[in-house]
Amino acid sequence: MIRTSRPLLALATAPLLLLVACSGGSTAADDPSGGGAADGTVKVTLTDDGCTAEPNSVPAGPASFEVVNSGAGAVTEAELVNSGGRIIGERENLTPGLTGTFSLQLEAGEYTIQCPNAATETSTFTVTGSAPSSTEDPLFAAATSGYQDYVKEQVADLVAATDAFAAAVEAGDVARAKELYGPARAPYERIEPVAESFGDLDPRIDARIADVADPATWTGFHRIEQALFEEGTTEGTAPVARQLVADVAQLNTLVQTTTYQPADLANGASGLLDEVANSKVTGEEEAYSHLDLLDFAANVEGSRKAFDLLTPALQVTDADLVATIQARFEDVEDALAPYRRGSGYALYTELTPEQVRDLATAVDALAEPLSQVSGKVVGAADR
Amino acid sequence: MSSTRPSRRGVLTGAAVLGAGGIGAGAGALASRPAAGSPAPARTVAFHGDRQAGITTPAQDSLVFAALDVTTRRVGDLADVLQRWSAAAATMTTGVPVGGPGGVGGAAEEPPQDTGEAHELPAANLTVTLGYGPSLFDERFGLADRRPAALEELPALPGEQLDPTKVGGDLCLQACADDPQVAFHAVRNLVRIGRGTVRVRWMQLGFGRTSTTSTAQSTPRNLMGFKDGTANVRAEDTADLEEFVWVGGRGAPAVDQEWMRGGTYLVARRIRMLVESWDRAPLGEQERVIGRAKESGAPLSGTGEFDALDLDRTVGGKPAIDVAAHVRLAAPETNGGVKMLRRGYSYTDGLDLATGQLDAGLFFIVFGNDPHQQFVPVQRKLGSQDALTEYLKHTGSGIFACPPGVRPGGAWGAGLFS
Numbered sequence: 001m002i003r004t005s006r007p008l009l010a011l012a013t014a015p016l017l018l019l020v021a022c023s024g025g026s027t028a029a030d031d032p033s034g035g036g037a038a039d040g041t042v043k044v045t046l047t048d049d050g051c052t053a054e055p056n057s058v059p060a061g062p063a064s065f066e067v068v069n070s071g072a073g074a075v076t077e078a079e080l081v082n083s084g085g086r087i088i089g090e091r092e093n094l095t096p097g098l099t100g101t102f103s104l105q106l107e108a109g110e111y112t113i114q115c116p117n118a119a120t121e122t123s124t125f126t127v128t129g130s131a132p133s134s135t136e137d138p139l140f141a142a143a144t145s146g147y148q149d150y151v152k153e154q155v156a157d158l159v160a161a162t163d164a165f166a167a168a169v170e171a172g173d174v175a176r177a178k179e180l181y182g183p184a185r186a187p188y189e190r191i192e193p194v195a196e197s198f199g200d201l202d203p204r205i206d207a208r209i210a211d212v213a214d215p216a217t218w219t220g221f222h223r224i225e226q227a228l229f230e231e232g233t234t235e236g237t238a239p240v241a242r243q244l245v246a247d248v249a250q251l252n253t254l255v256q257t258t259t260y261q262p263a264d265l266a267n268g269a270s271g272l273l274d275e276v277a278n279s280k281v282t283g284e285e286e287a288y289s290h291l292d293l294l295d296f297a298a299n300v301e302g303s304r305k306a307f308d309l310l311t312p313a314l315q316v317t318d319a320d321l322v323a324t325i326q327a328r329f330e331d332v333e334d335a336l337a338p339y340r341r342g343s344g345y346a347l348y349t350e351l352t353p354e355q356v357r358d359l360a361t362a363v364d365a366l367a368e369p370l371s372q373v374s375g376k377v378v379g380a381a382d383r
Numbered sequence: 384m385s386s387t388r389p390s391r392r393g394v395l396t397g398a399a400v401l402g403a404g405g406i407g408a409g410a411g412a413l414a415s416r417p418a419a420g421s422p423a424p425a426r427t428v429a430f431h432g433d434r435q436a437g438i439t440t441p442a443q444d445s446l447v448f449a450a451l452d453v454t455t456r457r458v459g460d461l462a463d464v465l466q467r468w469s470a471a472a473a474t475m476t477t478g479v480p481v482g483g484p485g486g487v488g489g490a491a492e493e494p495p496q497d498t499g500e501a502h503e504l505p506a507a508n509l510t511v512t513l514g515y516g517p518s519l520f521d522e523r524f525g526l527a528d529r530r531p532a533a534l535e536e537l538p539a540l541p542g543e544q545l546d547p548t549k550v551g552g553d554l555c556l557q558a559c560a561d562d563p564q565v566a567f568h569a570v571r572n573l574v575r576i577g578r579g580t581v582r583v584r585w586m587q588l589g590f591g592r593t594s595t596t597s598t599a600q601s602t603p604r605n606l607m608g609f610k611d612g613t614a615n616v617r618a619e620d621t622a623d624l625e626e627f628v629w630v631g632g633r634g635a636p637a638v639d640q641e642w643m644r645g646g647t648y649l650v651a652r653r654i655r656m657l658v659e660s661w662d663r664a665p666l667g668e669q670e671r672v673i674g675r676a677k678e679s680g681a682p683l684s685g686t687g688e689f690d691a692l693d694l695d696r697t698v699g700g701k702p703a704i705d706v707a708a709h710v711r712l713a714a715p716e717t718n719g720g721v722k723m724l725r726r727g728y729s730y731t732d733g734l735d736l737a738t739g740q741l742d743a744g745l746f747f748i749v750f751g752n753d754p755h756q757q758f759v760p761v762q763r764k765l766g767s768q769d770a771l772t773e774y775l776k777h778t779g780s781g782i783f784a785c786p787p788g789v790r791p792g793g794a795w796g797a798g799l800f801s
Contacts, residue, residue, distance in 0.1 A: 076483045093482070095470040097792035117485045263492055327457075328579055361454060365579030375493030 041065070041101075042125075044113060046072045046094065051115035053125050060108045060129030066101050069094040074117045080125065081112040088317055139313035140377070144260045146309045151191050151260075154302075155252045158187040162248045166241035169224055172234045181225060182291050182344055188221075189295045190302035191255075192275060193268040198254055204247050208287070219243050222288075229288035262313070265306040266374035272303040273367040281360045283348040293345035296359070297336055304329050307370065310377060317376050321369055328366040335362040427506040430476040432788040433645055434629070437510030437559050438724065438750050439618040441597040445563040446589030446728040447570045448651060448746065450516070450552025450781050451581040458524040458800075464580045465796030468513070468573050469789050478506035481572050498575065501568035509560040511569055513795050514649045514783025519553040529799060531630075531640040533648055533753055534784045540759070542766030542777055549585045549653055549779030557649070557748070563590065585779065587653060589728025589746045596726055602680060602688065606656055606729050606743055607774075609673050610680035613688055614714070616724040627722045630752045642798035645787030648754045652762075653730070653779025656744035661774045672770040674708030682710060692716070707770035713761060721757050724750040744775070754782060 043054045046069045053065075067078045079090040080102075088111075091100030108129035112122050161184035168177040188195065188206065196202040203211065205220045212218045219240050227237045279285040280296040307325060315322050335358060339346040351359075428436045453461055471481045480486030482496030489495050520530035536551075556573055560566040567588070574583055593605045594612035598619050605611040616623045625632030631644040638644050661669070666677060674692075675682050684693035684703040692714055696703040704711045715722050731743035751757040766772055786798055 073479070074484050093467060093470060095473060098470070116489075117483050324579070331579075361582045364582075365454070368575065368578040371494045375490050377492075 043068065044078050045070050046075045046078060046115055046118070048072045048074050048118060050118045050120035050123060051075070051078050051113050052123055053113050056124065057126040057128060058106065060106055060127050063106045063127075064101060065089060065091075066099060067091045067094060068099045069096050071096045072118070075115045077116060079114040079116075081114050083110050090317065137313070139316070140262045140310075143262060143265060143309040143313060147260050147265050147306060148258070150305055150309075151194050151255050151258070154187040154191045155248075155255050158184065159248055159252050161187060162245055166245045169228075169234050169241040170238045174228055174232060174234055177224070177234060178228050178289075181221075181228065181289060182294050185221065185286075185291065185295060186298040189275075189298035190305070192299065192302070193271040194255060194258070195251055196271075197258075198251065201247060201251055201254075205244065205251070208284070220247070222286075225286065225288045229290075262310065262377035263374045265310050266370075266377050269303040269306040269310075269373065270367065270370050272299040272306075273363055273370060275299050277360065277363050277367060281356060281363060283356075286348065290347040290349045291344070292348040293336065293339050297345060300329070300332055300336070303370070307373070310373065314373065314376055321372060321376070324369045325366065325373070328362070328369065332362045332366050335359050426508060427477055428508050428510050430473045430511070430789065431791045431793075433790075434788045435512045435646070435785055436476070436788070437512035437557055438628070438647060438726070438785065439596060439624065440508070440510050440559070441600055441618065442592035442594050442726055443508050443510070443559040443566075444561045444590070444592060445559065445566050446587070446592075446746065446748075447558045447563070447566040448587045448589065448748070449556045449558075449570050449574065450584045450586070450651075451554045451556065451574075451577070452584045453519065453523070453553045453580065454582050455580045456523055457580075460580045461524060462796050462800050464577045465513075466794040467576050468511075469794040469796075471572060471576055472511040472569070473789075475501070475569050475572065476506060476509045476511065478504070478509075481576075498568065498572055500571075501565050504562060504565055507560040507562040507565040509558065509565050509569055511573070512557040512559075512649075512785055514555040514557070514785045515799070516552045516554060516781060516783050518551060526799070529640060529642065531643050531784060533636075533639075533755060534782065535755060537650070537754075537759065537780060537782050540762050540766050540777070542762075542769075542772045542775060543780065544776050544778060545780055546653075546778045549587075550781065552584045552781050552783070554581060555649065555651070555781060555783045563588070587651075587730055587746050587779070589730045591729040593727045593729055593745055594725045596724065605727075605745055606658065606731075607661055607669070607673070609669075609675060609677055610688065611727070611745075612725055613675075613680055614692070614710075616722050623722055624724070627757065628724050628750050628752055632752065635752045636756075642801070643784060643786060646785050647724075647750045647752055649781075649783045649785050650747075650749050650751070650754050650758045651779070651781045651783070652747040652749075652777050654745045654747050655742060655776045655778050657774045657776065658741050658743055664774075671705050672707075672709060672774070674704045674710035683708070705770065707768060709765070709769050709771040712765055712769045718761050718764070721761060723757050723761075726750065746779075750785070 041064045042058060044065055044067045045052055045054070046067065065078075065080065069076065073096060076094050077090060077092040078094075080088055082088050089102045091102055094100050106127045108127050111125040111127060113125050114122050161180065165177060165180040165184040168180050192202070192206070195205065203220075206222070207218060207220055208222050209215055209218055209226070221244065223240050224234075224237045224244070227233055227235065276296050276299045280292045280299060283290070283292050285295050286292045307329070311322055311326075336345075339351075428440050430436060455461065474481055474483070474486075478501075480497035480499070480502060482489075486497035487495050487499040487502045515534070517530065517534050517536050520526045520534070556570055558566040558569040560569070570586075574581075592603050594615055595602050596612075596615060596617055598617055602610040602613050616627060618624075622633070626634035628647050629635065630646045630648075631638040664672070670677055670683065679686075680688035682690055682692045682704060684696040685691070692704060692710060694702070694704055694711055694714065694716060702711075711717060725747070726749070727745050727747040729743070730746045731741065733742060734740070735742045749758055766777075786795065789795055789797075
């Protein structure tokens with residue numbers, strides 16, 4: 001998912017623009033609000049033959065688009081694509097008779113109206129005025145460099161917390177090691193997809209006993225967790241702690257030079273939620289310490305960070321999706337809030353099945369729209 | 384549980400018993416025979432129309448039924464999901480993926496809009512039917528004054544041991560198709576579309592329709608091995624549909640909520656059959672309990688499947704159809720003329736882990752325009768007097784208001800939220 005030392009690809013040649021009005025929902029065509037195109041509105045009509053814009057040229061500045069499916073069975077969406085191949089506005093799921101709208105600020109240049117599945121999928125659209133001269137998409141550049149900073153910061157915290165944890169383990173101080181275990185887990189869980197991109201580093205750091213072919217080769221956090229929380233001892237774990245410190249240091253070295261694509265942020269955000277849904281909400285991740293909710297919260301924080309960084313760029317193409325995802329992040333945070341205990345969380349074993357199900361429902365509700373983000377941040381040219 | 388259940392084998396008559404029948408509250412004893420030479424079946428059922436499909440539609444082979452709860456308080460989100468559901472259902476019922484012909488593919492970076500497992504399968508007569516549960520009309524969405532009087536939670540009824548995880552729901556989706564994969568695909572995709580707004584509360588897969596809802600269909604057998612639904616209201620029985628099934632029909636009760644005109648009410652009951660006991664019952668006992676002959680399906684008062692019940696006929700001084708026989712107690716004649724449209728399916732969910740017995744039976748679905756005057760009194764009687772009750776246990780239950788059909792360009796929820 002994440003590649004090391006890969007330069008940032010400038011996917012777009014035109015800058016992304018600020019959204020003025022919201023993307024409207026879909027309305028039935030016979031609804032008064034979905035009537036004829038108002039003044040200054042570009043009407044895009046979908047048919048099985050293709051999609052045409054009327055007018056097909058507007059001056060630079062704010063523009064509203066009204067997409068009408070006038071009976072096309074096969075075509076249900078229209079996209080406005082800039083000369084760099086990026087979708088900058090779209091309406092989807094328009095079945096025959098439905099109308100959808102979107103509004104944005106347009107810079108001068110040549111654009112394409114695209115409607116997948118039509119006999120003719122594209123038509124040209126022109127914005128007149130002075131042309132911009134940007135070669136890189138500043139919103140995405142800000143997102144990816146911001147994410148790089150975030151990962152470095154989290155891994156720095158991870159190094160410090162792991163060193164302290166490992167010192168307690170090596171000193172044979174079970175009580176202290178137990179205290180320091182959670183604080184070391186959180187920064188790792190926030191950036192787990194990045195760690196997973198480095199081959200066997202993640203398995204060495206974070207494997208559960210069920211993940212390893214031979215329990216004798218089991219290393220990392222959970223190996224020590226079992227000794228501390230199940231057996232109440234640090235016996236035999238000093239070498240494991242030393243290896244963990246070395247592995248985390250190696251991760252720290254790697255993330256100093258790792259760069260990210262916008263899609264990495266999107267996929268990472270989704271991947272973190274799959275982690276929550278498949279191992280945290282089930283209580284499998286922290287089988288001995290039962291600190292699953294702490295990991296859960298850290299996964300969600302990492303996911304939210306990646307999404308928040310993408311938001312300015314995503315706001316331009318799909319403000320509705322942004323609003324939905326933000327609302328559902330809040331739902332997940334609200335669902336988790338009652339279990340906060342000081343700097344940590346209630347133990348997983350304190351939850352009733354109904355409470356677990358409510359948490360899982362909130363996570364699934366968020367993961368679904370979040371899974372659509374990666375498609376929004378890659379160029380339409382890749383389609 | 385009722386303590387007045389008839390004891391098993393309590394009334395084994397030595398009479399020549401002949402008959403058949405089926406579980407379920409009574410429906411009309413309409414002695415119509417299947418029309419000869421039924422038309423070649425079309426593989427698609429229109430989604431749009433004055434009535435929802437999946438009610439009088441000739442019963443398909445399999446069912447996926449889902450009861451859902453609304454998890455949001457944002458009423459706009461609910462209306463939006465209902466609209467998106469209508470669009471997706473309209474698409475899927477024509478055999479086209481969600482999102483159009485390209486819905487199973489798309490950009491490499493995006494999850495496809497359609498889950499894909501029905502791709503290149505025929506529409507298989509898929510129908511999707513929506514219902515609203517009483518709980519939808521609480522304080523959450525401002526719909527309290529929209530609740531029809533008939534949409535009241537079902538009272539406690541004899542013969543039930545409800546599993547709390549299989550009861551109720553703010554909404555229901557009934558997907559029926561001749562291919563179980565097509566039916567499952569429909570519900571799966573609708574659930575996916577609704578994620579964040581609704582969640583599945585309980586679900587039931589059904590197979591082998593147990594009802595005949597058209598004169599063109601032969602009568603199927605339920606898991607008791609008896610023909611079920613011989614005397615059912617059928618799509619061709621227009622007058623009965625008006626009076627007993629459609630809200631606002633000719634002869635039907637007055638309409639108190641205009642948005643329900645042309646709709647109907649769905650009652651679902653997950654009826655577990657105690658098949659081990661049933662299979663140990665002698666044939667004579669089975670036939671006495673049902674009131675029909677097992678092989679032919681004829682009522683014990685007659686000789687052919689479609690012979691009308693003769694509840695007065697005696698054989699050797701005893702009623703030909705036992706006083707506690709299922710068909711007698713469920714018959715319209717003994718229920719003030721009440722008829723309903725049954726549309727149930729057999730189900731199995733593996734084992735009852737506590738006993739190792741098979742968990743199998745009938746997922747009973749019945750449509751009517753006044754369930755509290757139709758289903759409830761009939762079931763109250765059956766649950767306390769029906770000889771068959773000894774072999775049954777109602778374990779799941781729900782009541783839902785199915786709005787009228789969706790017109791082209793319209794959507795589910797339009798009438799409710801207007």
